Amino acid sequence: MDARKEIEPTPMKNRTTVERKSERELVTTRTFNGPARIVFQAWTTPELFQRWWVPKSFGLTLLSYEADFRVGGRYRLVFSHPAAPEPVAFFGTYLEVTPHSRLVWTNEEGGESGQVTTVTFEERGGQTLLVVRDLYPSKEALDEAIASGATGALPEQFEQLDEILVSLGASA
Amino acid sequence: MVQYAWAGFDDSFAALSDATRRGVLEQLGRADASITDLAEKFHMTLTGMKKHVGVLEQAGLVTTEKVGRVRTCKLGRRRLEEEMAWIERYRQLWDARFDELDKVVEELKQKEKADGRKKRD
Numbered sequence: 001m002d003a004r005k006e007i008e009p010t011p012m013k014n015r016t017t018v019e020r021k022s023e024r025e026l027v028t029t030r031t032f033n034g035p036a037r038i039v040f041q042a043w044t045t046p047e048l049f050q051r052w053w054v055p056k057s058f059g060l061t062l063l064s065y066e067a068d069f070r071v072g073g074r075y076r077l078v079f080s081h082p083a084a085p086e087p088v089a090f091f092g093t094y095l096e097v098t099p100h101s102r103l104v105w106t107n108e109e110g111g112e113s114g115q116v117t118t119v120t121f122e123e124r125g126g127q128t129l130l131v132v133r134d135l136y137p138s139k140e141a142l143d144e145a146i147a148s149g150a151t152g153a154l155p156e157q158f159e160q161l162d163e164i165l166v167s168l169g170a171s172a
Numbered sequence: 173m174v175q176y177a178w179a180g181f182d183d184s185f186a187a188l189s190d191a192t193r194r195g196v197l198e199q200l201g202r203a204d205a206s207i208t209d210l211a212e213k214f215h216m217t218l219t220g221m222k223k224h225v226g227v228l229e230q231a232g233l234v235t236t237e238k239v240g241r242v243r244t245c246k247l248g249r250r251r252l253e254e255e256m257a258w259i260e261r262y263r264q265l266w267d268a269r270f271d272e273l274d275k276v277v278e279e280l281k282q283k284e285k286a287d288g289r290k291k292r293d
Contacts, residue, residue: 014274016267018259028263030270034277038284042276052272055265132266143201146258 023139026115028132036123039130040100043119044069054079063087069097075105113141187231192216193224197233197247204246207236 014031021027032039042048046067054062060079067075076091089109096104101121107114115134122129136142187193192214199205199213211221225245228234235248 013271016263016270018263018266020255020259026259026262028266030266032270032274032277034281038277038280039273041280042273048276048280052269052276055268055272057268130270140202146255 020142021133024136024142026134026136026142028134030130032128032130033126034128035126036100036121036128039128040121043103044097053077069094069103071095071097073097110145113137113144115141115145187227187233190224190227193228196224196228196245200234200245200247204244206242206244208242210245 014033016028016030018026018028042052044067046065049067050062050065053065054060063078063080065075065077067073071094073094074091075094076089078087078089080087090107092106092108092114094103094105095116096102096118100123103117103119105117107117113136115136118133118135120131120133122131136145195214196210199210205213207218207221207225210216210225211218214221216224225234225236229236229248232248234245236243236245238244
């Protein structure tokens with residue numbers, strides 16, 4: 001009886017949403033056309049992770065990437081960009097690693113105001129709903145991140161680059 | 173989107189060039205406050221604080237509302253617009269990442285299918 005065709009896979013691009021859910025929490029969601037097992041694999045296999053974490057369109061070069069996907073394991077990403085005088089490092093520790101369903105890590109490059117990121121992989125009918133939660137230690141820490149223009153994964157030096165991308169996005 | 177980011181940019185810049193006014197914005201980011209509260213906090217006369225709040229209000233960074241005899245200050249719409257613009261930039265970063273991740277997921281799916289076929293053969 002149900003005439004709607006929501007279950008059929010659609011060739012349309014899935015939408016990425018971002019919302020400030022509370023004073024200190026940002027939530028990003030996206031659905032992928034594949035099982036959680038595969039999305040998790042693409043996230044936790046360093047050779048695969050490197051292919052998508054630094055989108056080509058951002059003009060960034062990933063100089064090095066190390067990740068030890070175990071509880072207490074560390075990760076470290078080093079980027080360079082022509083506009084940044086020196087390479088910039090992002091690093092932290094994995095607090096939870098639950099295959100195919102959950103990853104939690106700290107972001108320590110920002111010191112004590114750094115957020116804790118939780119990613120959940122929820123499989124629904126062959127598709128995977130990915131939810132990324134960034135929980136900041138305080139409202140002030142999230143406000144500061146916003147005010148500084150740093151987009152969490154991108155350092156402040158790249159703010160201008162971000163601006164350019166916004167204008168490119170707007171004219172596309 | 174880009175246009176509104178520039179509209180009033182000069183006002184904002186002038187408003188933010190003063191350390192007290194930046195302090196007031198920071199304070200209001202934590203909680204709304206009356207002009208009297210702010211004057212006390214920044215060791216200023218009521219008249220001096222009124223001037224600062226006036227500049228911030230002009231720039232759209234602060235709004236005020238008078239209830240009874242107390243004028244309460246809170247962060248203005250421009251501040252909220254900045255937050256929305258930031259969230260949109262942040263969203264674009266993740267969206268670009270996830271477009272690439274889509275490709276990796278598709279590739280892995282194809283590979284699994286091919287491997288499955290090989291096994292059956």
